[in-house]
Amino acid sequence: MTKKIAVLLGGNSSEREISLMSGKAILNALKKSNINAFGIDPLQFPLLYLKKYGFTKIFIALHGKGGEDGILQGVLEYLNIPYTGSGVLASSITMNKFITKNIWKENNLPVCPHYLLRKKDFIKKNHAKIKQQILKLNLPIFIKPNCTGSSLGISKVNNINYIFDAIEKAFIYDTSVLFEKYIEGTEFTVGILHNKVLPPIRVEPINSFYNYQAKYYSNSTQFFCPSGLDYKKEKELSKIALDAWNIVECSGWGRIDVILDTKDHFQLLEINTVPGMTSHSLYPMAAKKIGLSFQDLVLKILNLTDK
Known part of the structure; x- marks a missing residue:
């Protein structure tokens, strides 16, 4: 047939x-x-x-x-x-950044401090408590929809006076919002194909963070593959990414975003189980480094369904 x-x-x-x-x-x-x-x-x-x-x-x-x-x-x-791609359980877990981070943390993988706010709790009488939780994380922080990708609805907040505007923006996209401590450092993205780690890519956006515009439309964002990490550090990154992938039982193909902080420690950000495959996307870029053309990559991902 x-x-x-x-x-x-x-x-x-x-x-x-x-x-x-x-x-x-x-x-x-x-x-x-x-x-x-x-x-x-x-x-x-x-x-x-x-x-x-x-x-x-x-x-x-x-x-x-x-x-x-x-x-x-x-x-x-x-x-x-x-x-x-991944099955029902892994897909449903990793779509939820908060649950994913908690699973990683329980398994001794590095994640930055974070806090979840549900829309039903975003009421006037709770505003003081919300401010208090945010100040515990120390500004600046990221405020982002908990179950959305592509950096939609995300804000970097440096001033406590702007937090409620940022929260309302995030709630446009989801019914729960994640507050995440801003980690100063360098962002890396690590593709995984059939439990093999693709060459990591270092991301250097011209903006303060790698937002929607930088991901899909800007030509000023710089990407480095090879990543510039030394052999030992790249091995460490690959191991953390693969451990993070396996703990939540992902399969097939996907991508993990990680920050290397100023103290030389990696911090896991999130998993993307259906990475972008556009002209600006990083997953095909990493695959190209191991000799897979876009056409070959698409066929390989498709053929993984035969297993």
Whole structure:
């Protein structure tokens, strides 16, 4: 039977725009490899019909809610169609930054101090308590939606007077918000492909942090691969990233973001189980360093579903 591949792209999350860019790039790569592939947007096609229309494999290119949070994975498990990336449990855990960090911390992996605020608790009588919790972390801090990617809704706050504006901005994207101590240092991103660590990339944005614009549109952000770390430090980073990956039972492919602080210690930030695959994306850049073209990379990710 000829394989019929659905590339799921778009969707209704706040990361729809990036998902469309990633999905189209993946679809083009599959077609260049003479794969019988079709782009499917769940907003226009009921997912329960995937089996009915003869799709035998799914390449997930949906970012954010409905793509990376285990819901889609559960539907595909029910339909018994193989799919790319992590399973239901790992996807649902890692979509939640707060839960992921707590699991890492329980397993003695390095994470920076953090605090969670739920929307139902963001009421006037709690404002003084919220301020107090934030001041315990020491300014500056990051305020970010707990279950959103692509740096959407994130703010770096240096002044206590601006925290409530930043919280309200984050609540646009999610019903819980993460406060995270700002760690001065250098950001690295580490791709993982079938339990193998790809060459780490050092990220140097021109802005104060690696925000949405810097990730997907700016040409001024600088990326370094090789990362500039010495052999021993790069081995340490690779081990931390792989341990973080395995502890939450991720599989297939993904990316972990890490900060190297000014005391030369790594701090884990988050996991992305469906990394961007756009022209500005870092995952294909790392794969290229080990000799995988974009087309080869897409095929390798797809073929991991055969295991």
